[in-house]
Amino acid sequence: MKRLASVIALGVLVTGVVPAAAQETESQPGTTPAFSPVTWERLLNAKDEPHNWLMYSGTLDSQHYSGLDQVHNRNVGDLELKWAYQIPQLDRAETVPVVVDGVMFITEAPSNVVAVDAATGRQYWRYNHSLPDDLRICCGRNNRGVAILGETLYMSTLDAHLVAIDARTGNLVWDKAVADYRAGYSKTEAPLIVKDEVVTGMAGGEYGVRGFIDSYNAKSGELEWRAETIPGPDHPDNQTWAGDSWRTGGAATWITGAYDPDLDLVYWGTGNPGPDWNGDVRLGDNLYSDSAMALKHETGALEWYFQFTPHDVHDWDAIQVPILADLEMDGEMRKVMMWANRNAFFYTIDRVTGKFLVGKPFAKQTWAEGLDANGRPIRIPGTSPTAEGVTVSPPIGGGTNWFSPSYSPRTELFYVQAYDGEDIFYKRDEDYVEGDQFTGGGGRRPLPVENYKSAIRAIDPKTANLRWEYEIQPRSTAGIMATAGDLVFSGSVDGYFFALDAVSGEELWHMNVGRMVHSAPMSYAVDGKQYITIAAGNVVYSFGLRD
């Protein structure tokens, strides 16, 4: 109570020179002079500074795992709210903040970024991006986060620009138009820094665009290379698209990829082929839609690809974060990539060659008998959309979607948000008009959502077998973070944020944060105190242990 009184007293006294509340200094953290430049070395070794969260997925292998263990499975019940940051926009947040030496960078709708003190959530500066008034965006005014290199932040904007922003002031450094927003291109994903370049994708898969992954010089903003996700007519894989359908084939790239420094490979997922639900106009496998692409970072050249859903007609984007790890499988150390796909199958793939190792469904699916020896789905006839409608699992939103899964090197488990839903899929004829939506159908859920199971599932990536599941009612579309404290954090559509035991899946703590959790948790520490942060609704909350 004494403490409370002194806070109020100070509030009254604030005018010009203020006398100290000297006796109150005890355990208060004091001040943080922040921050030192984030070199490529630091990004490469981000694991060695777990008090920082230096990129969208935490580390270049995208494990979305925090090495901090001050909060662990025996004291997580003592978590309390430390601060809340109110985003001054009503759009629900999909951002994962980045933290560097006590400064947190939060992106906001439509394409803004704010720097706050990570210990208090109070602002240093903000950058508001100028946007045109005739944007074309399918799915909300989203932005998922920044990348940082040196003292510069890199951010995607809804008008399909990539901007460089001074991390100490919020001043605009450069502003590059990546594509023409009037033709339906936009940008929402957090870029990925590789060496001295900014690797970044694009969105717009519902507008008949042609996807790509770009790499820009971080200093100048010059384009170093562009990798098309649909090869042009001079490439044999172009034959996997009937006629001219490749020109408007989609295969967008709207979630951040991963990077392996030893192989110098960038891994990135691609979205659905367009039009989404009518495949008649684009017969063939439609390469490289719904694929993982491995690109040589030096040149952007395609090293290998793995297509999860050939000739997709259900909008099952391979827009997931690729998670990299080295696993002992059958007595041999393997460099693998783990991937729980929107098509309801989980895959472990050799990330050197792209060879399929193991895969099984992790959520309800009724469209394939299974995977063949190469990981290609064996389709069940009669599951493609029709004019009258066909019921198929998973639904349009998938067995999972873009929200980050997580991998813990301690438990060697892969954690994913899974949904055993279904949709009635419809097909219709549609002509392409530049700048308009181009989807060729749609879908609808036949029953209330409560009828379908939603769960966090822990998968053993060596066998693709389920280890445990934690059921969520009614459902969740949130990302997941595992920590070295053997905890798994996630949230739900009805506004819960919670922690599970990473080994057993048992619930250990939950908090009603009021509105939908749609982004992924992250963790950092300032002055030796660990924080766990989540965006819910349009508020960013930071939790820590009771003092």
Add this chain to the structure above:
Amino acid sequence: MSMRSLWSAVTLILVAVLSLTAAPPDVSAQAREEPPADNVFTGELDVQMGQRVFQQQCGRCHGEDGTGGEGGPDLTNGFRSASTDEGLFKIVREGIPNTQMVGISRRSTDQSAWMVVAYLNSLNDTNDVDLPGNAANGQQLYAGKGNCSGCHMVNGEGGRLGPDLSQVGNRRDPAELVSDLRTPDQDVAPRWWTLRVTRADGTVVQGLRMDEDTFSMRLMDDDEDLWSFSKRDVRSYDRIKTSTMPSVNATLTDAEVDDLVAYLFSLRREEI
């Protein structure tokens, strides 16, 4: 429940309530005829009428003179969300979905909305004027003798101890620029005040005031490092409301000041 966790719970509820209270405007009720594409209400009287409507309906958020306030951005420095009169009209009429920006009263006519558009445009007039100075010389002075880039950025190059000047010609007219250079201590914006903080151990940290609230303050010191202080933890602090920018009176000739002003005024966003 301890006092602390009680407060945590209260904050949580407050934030949740805050995030719900600002309901988006009801756009469905506003279906109407397509507005004309060009503003025909651009006369002097129209602008005055527009100003009156603005002060009544918009000033509480955007400031009486449109330079920004508690609830809304500065409208005298170009528009982020509109590049045409039609786009501006749409915003004035309907607001911006999912933001606090609600737009003109439904009882106001389209004509009033167009007058507000004319008024908003009048706040952003940067018609070319004949300036005595030479911008090319000014640019050299800026980088050289004037020593301006140590504190100011233009297009990502330069220091962080003053405002970004990349588009200063959009927000300052030539007369204002002259006074910016000659009498920097006049009207220093709170963002550019200096905070001098004496910590509990007697050491002093001083820098530009990035942000301050009842309980805390954040500043940038001369090394461009960021600091955050809890007021309860410091012995004392001062707000110094003079500018850290030296006046050019002692260092530059009148002709050189003219050249600098010509250069600074040329730093404007291209018309889109």
